[in-house]
Amino acid sequence: SNDPLVIFTPSGKRGHFAAGTPILTAARQLGVDLDSVCGGRGICSKCQITPSYGEFSKHGVTVAEDALSEWNSVEQRYKDKRGLIDGRRLGCQATIQGDIVVDVPPESQVHRQVVRKAASNRTIVMDPATHLYFVEVDEPDMHEPTGDLERLARALKDQWDIEHITADLSIMTRLQPVLRKGKWQVTVALHKSHTATAHKVLEIWPGLTEDRIYGLAIDLGSTTIAAHLCDLRNGEVKASSGVMNPQIRFGEDLMSRVSYSMMNPGGDKEMTNAVRTAINGLTEAIATEADIRPFQILETVFVCNPVMHHLLLGIDPVELGQAPFALATSDSMSLNARDLDLSVMNENAQVYILPCIAGHVGADAAAVALSEAPNTSEDLVLVVDVGTNAELLLGNKDRVLACSSPTGPAFEGAQISSGQRAAPGAIERIEINPDTKEPRFRVIGSDIWSDEDGFDVAIATTGITGICGSGIIEAVAEMRMAGLVDSKGLIGSSAQTGTERSVAEGRTHSYLIHDASDQGGPRISVTQGDIRAIQLAKSALYAGARLLMDEMGVDKVDRVVLAGAFGAYISTKHAMVLGMIPDAPLDKVSSAGNAAGTGARIALSNLAARREIEKVVREIVKVETAIEPKFQEHFVNANAIPHATDPFLELAK
Numbered sequence: 231s232n233d234p235l236v237i238f239t240p241s242g243k244r245g246h247f248a249a250g251t252p253i254l255t256a257a258r259q260l261g262v263d264l265d266s267v268c269g270g271r272g273i274c275s276k277c278q279i280t281p282s283y284g285e286f287s288k289h290g291v292t293v294a295e296d297a298l299s300e301w302n303s304v305e306q307r308y309k310d311k312r313g314l315i316d317g318r319r320l321g322c323q324a325t326i327q328g329d330i331v332v333d334v335p336p337e338s339q340v341h342r343q344v345v346r347k348a349a350s351n352r353t354i355v356m357d358p359a360t361h362l363y364f365v366e367v368d369e370p371d372m373h374e375p376t377g378d379l380e381r382l383a384r385a386l387k388d389q390w391d392i393e394h395i396t397a398d399l400s401i402m403t404r405l406q407p408v409l410r411k412g413k414w415q416v417t418v419a420l421h422k423s424h425t426a427t428a429h430k431v432l433e434i435w436p437g438l439t440e441d442r443i444y445g446l447a448i449d450l451g452s453t454t455i456a457a458h459l460c461d462l463r464n465g466e467v468k469a470s471s472g473v474m475n476p477q478i479r480f481g482e483d484l485m486s487r488v489s490y491s492m493m494n495p496g497g498d499k500e501m502t503n504a505v506r507t508a509i510n511g512l513t514e515a516i517a518t519e520a521d522i523r524p525f526q527i528l529e530t531v532f533v534c535n536p537v538m539h540h541l542l543l544g545i546d547p548v549e550l551g552q553a554p555f556a557l558a559t560s561d562s563m564s565l566n567a568r569d570l571d572l573s574v575m576n577e578n579a580q581v582y583i584l585p586c587i588a589g590h591v592g593a594d595a596a597a598v599a600l601s602e603a604p605n606t607s608e609d610l611v612l613v614v615d616v617g618t619n620a621e622l623l624l625g626n627k628d629r630v631l632a633c634s635s636p637t638g639p640a641f642e643g644a645q646i647s648s649g650q651r652a653a654p655g656a657i658e659r660i661e662i663n664p665d666t667k668e669p670r671f672r673v674i675g676s677d678i679w680s681d682e683d684g685f686d687v688a689i690a691t692t693g694i695t696g697i698c699g700s701g702i703i704e705a706v707a708e709m710r711m712a713g714l715v716d717s718k719g720l721i722g723s724s725a726q727t728g729t730e731r732s733v734a735e736g737r738t739h740s741y742l743i744h745d746a747s748d749q750g751g752p753r754i755s756v757t758q759g760d761i762r763a764i765q766l767a768k769s770a771l772y773a774g775a776r777l778l779m780d781e782m783g784v785d786k787v788d789r790v791v792l793a794g795a796f797g798a799y800i801s802t803k804h805a806m807v808l809g810m811i812p813d814a815p816l817d818k819v820s821s822a823g824n825a826a827g828t829g830a831r832i833a834l835s836n837l838a839a840r841r842e843i844e845k846v847v848r849e850i851v852k853v854e855t856a857i858e859p860k861f862q863e864h865f866v867n868a869n870a871i872p873h874a875t876d877p878f879l880e881l882a883k
């Protein structure tokens with residue numbers, strides 16, 4: 231071709247374009263990530279690029295000084311008003327005149343790849359449901375009587391090729407003043423559903439807004455509600471926060487909440503109100519933490535188990551308490567946040583809830599499937615999402631099975647004497663010296679171990695408040711390895727264990743980790759009751775895994791992925807020692823952090839991922855644990871530490 235060659239870095243994408251083509255147009259045609267909010271009008275400056283001149287032996291081109299059009303008045307106006315880094319040009323203004331090499335700086339790249347899908351090792355490209363668009367709207371004309379909304383719609387069609395605009399009354403009441411204030415230039419946030427063709431106006435600003443827009447990815451657990459606030463332009467997590475689920479006062483686990491609803495007329499409504507109020511509080515807190523205004527939150531994605539799903543939606547979960555465990559709907563849902571009384575975020579914010587798999591296997595399991603992608607795995611992978619109700623997935627690219635298992639809240643630090651949610655001040659890591667039986671530990675918010683210099687200084691900001699789920703898992707496993715606990719889970723006396731840290735409490739013993747009670751501080755120990763709670767939880771987890779393996783007809787798995795509650799990375803070694811999961815080589819066990827939360831972020835970041843998970847969920851086969859007699863058998867066999875059925879004991883030495 232005789233047309234000039236354009237090479238973009240860092241992507242390396244290249245093509246020939248007619249002289250006079252704007253760089254932004256070339257970038258669009260080549261699929262280069264170059265941002266633009268104003269559609270090339272020289273207003274937003276999001277399209278900045280850095281041209282390079284000289285010889286490029288690597289690319290085989292020589293770039294002449296006049297390879298780009300001259301600096302124009304639009305660029306000059308922008309530079310005078312807002313400033314522009316030397317050497318930068320506006321990609322929408324600079325046109326191609328000769329062979330050119332153009333660098334796209336990181337701030338100008340919009341589709342940053344942000345979330346990684348584990349098994350498939352695929353990165354998710356940012357393409358959320360909601361985008362900002364800057365438009366210039368025609369002024370009204372007496373001779374051509376159309377409404378302001380119709381002219382806005384026409385501008386979006388002409389300037390962005392977007393059709394079918396809808397707007398709720400709250401937008402209509404502000405449209406006219408905003409259009410006039412912006413002198414017929416406005417920025418609109420448009421939401422596209424993955425199932426419908428219409429675009430909905432969620433927010434409108436006069437002129438070109440500097441505001442960013444955000445989405446919340448919420449993992450609504452029985453014990454903990456965790457949220458990530460994500461920038462909808464680049465997927466960046468601006469803040470993460472969590473609160474205890476206030477429904478705990480109606481029952482620690484799901485079934486007791488279902489019975490609360492059965493026993494108390496209006497009980498479901500109380501629980502619905504409690505959880506919605508908590509989400510509003512969390513929204514407020516996370517917006518404050520990220521220093522944004524809550525109205526900038528335009529989207530929310532929820533993942534949750536079926537009971538939480540119904541209670542969030544205001545549906546009585548009574549049917550989920552009895553066979554055949556019928557859901558009101560297992561489909562994904564797209565709603566207005568205001569329908570769920572989520573009044574802190576933008577009044578037009580949109581909610582997407584991932585589909586449920588079945589009556590006991592919810593949208594949280596679907597989110598884990600979206601994040602860990604067992605359906606694309608070559609080898610047989612067991613994915614365990616540890617929570618009050620554990621979600622388990624077993625499968626590969628041929629077939630995926632799923633179940634949930636009622637582990638209880640111990641793995642989230644609830645029902646544990648010194649337990650707490652994973653938050654600053656919680657002990658998250660612990661080691662016990664097998665000779666001296668002395669512990670050393672680390673708390674969330676400080677990366678210094680308790681026996682290191684500077685620990686006191688480091689914890690001065692966080693304090694020590696308790697022990698979280700990952701901490702209690704490590705504590706019990708370390709106690710087993712140090713010989714403080716036997717395989718039945720019994721804590722030895724100080725005479726048996728040789729340490730004063732073993733303290734008699736009635737007829738049982740507990741192991742003292744940290745005692746600051748003489749200074750009014752906490753006294754943190756692991757009690758016999760704590761060990762029992764962990765034994766029950768890990769037995770349920772293990773039994774669920776074994777049930778899936780029975781169903782698959784296998785007695786071992788190739789790989790195990792351990793996902794956990796918000797903020798906590800579960801130590802694979804300690805999980806193995808405890809016998810939480812079936813036997814697998816330690817190097818085949820990995821920790822995935824909050825996989826359900828990651829799945830929610832993927833669904834928030836990428837519209838196509840919503841369709842994808844809806845398809846995957848339809849193909850997942852659900853295995854029911856509640857009515858399966860083998861579950862009980864596996865459960866009982868798994869009570870010992872590690873457990874009676876697997877050759878784990880070498881690890882415990």
Ligand code: FES
Binds near residue numbers: 272
């Ligand atoms: Fe907005 Fe270039 S695209 S200034």
